[in-house]
Amino acid sequence: MALEVRTGLRKVRCSAVNQHGPVVQGALLRRRLIELRRLARLTQEEVARDLEWHTSKLIRIEGGRTGVSRVDLDALGHLYGVSDPAVMEELRHLNREARSKAWWSSFKNDVSDAYLTYIGFEAGASAIRQFQPLAIPGLLQTEAYAETLVDAATDMAILKQLVQLRKLRQETLRHRPVPPCELFVLDEAVIRRRVGVRRDRTIMPTQLRHMVEVAEGNEHISIRIVPFESGSHVGMVRGAFTLLEFDNGLGELLHRENGDLHETLVGEDPRIRHVRADFEAILDEALDPTESLALILETAASME
Structure with missing residues (x-):
């Protein structure tokens, strides 16, 4: 079975055959x-x-x-x-x-069980749709950006493990026989915030250029920016969230996190339907993929 997912101005067929986890x-x-x-x-x-x-x-x-x-x-x-x-x-x-052992089980002492469960669902998803109002999504982060972000929120003892976990999430998804469709919608504030500027002024522009390279080099990945000119939108109230889809009858999944608190809903929960509608409303406010990548590059250039 395959899914058709809207990733920008086109539909991409996605599948997760024999790679659910x-x-x-x-x-x-x-x-x-x-x-x-x-x-x-x-x-x-x-x-x-x-x-x-x-x-x-x-x-x-x-x-x-x-x-x-x-x-x-x-x-x-x-x-x-x-x-x-x-x-x-x-x-x-x-x-x-x-009952088989998953690659992420080696991180069980570093992150919560709830978050590892989400990663397990993510690993078997056919489509990943995420809205982020504050930070670059983990699946798009460079190591330097991730280190800076994690460093601000956790003990140094496990910083490297958390950064490694994000790196492995990216690699395992994109090296699957059939990668999932990934659609990221970001508020313009995400690309304007100069994360890491006190450590190294090149961290943020390098991160932005990396995002463009990832999106341009993979037809399954799309990035959309909601510009400041769009004014207020429902994402400002809703906050960050991720929607996962599966091609095996499992249904849709909603994941929300706030610091160390994680909430994962699966199945027919009406909250999933409401958030899905909000995602479409946010997407309607976003620039198209070409305009979005151009704005990201323009922002990177302004930082240099």
Whole structure:
């Protein structure tokens, strides 16, 4: 399956075939198990009673707070009336993939579990749409910019690890067999703020030129700028957010963060629909891709 995503003035076909990663595979497994339980017209309490479990165990499994063993998975499949061997093998495959070790697990001592979960979803997304009113998105940052930004907000002991994490996020996404579509909409304030100027005056202009090179060198990446001349817009109230899309029936995901606080919503939550509408409204205020890149280069030149 492929998605068509609006990235600027064109539509780009995106896919994430066989590259979802354990977090996405785990979410798919939970979604499938819930669907099967509902098709069997069973409540969580009824399942727990029939399997002689505490109800809390099934709640934790369906909520993603614990994994499911092969024995328990087979028991659930039998109770839900799964008679097709292919369906059962699909569930086992998802479970194996969900329990596999991810590259980002090595950073578990440096960032929160909530943020690592988001990175896991990001790693398997088919499309990434992000609005940023204050800072360059992590997926576009140079190491020098990231170091300056992280240095202002965290202990030096883990600075290098956090910068490395951002670098690996960029590399793994762009080296996937089929990269995701990435659309970044930035307020003009993002490119005007001279991050790092007290350390090295070249950090910000170098960062801006890097963004242009990335966008010009990859058809799956688009950058749009909302100019000051547009006046006020809904993004000024909404704040930074990211929308992820998947090509496997998982639905859409909304991620918002404020400092160390992370919120990730998946599925049919109405807040996702509202933020999606806000993103389209912000995008309508933005310059087109060519004008946006020209403004970024003009800004870089003014800083030099």
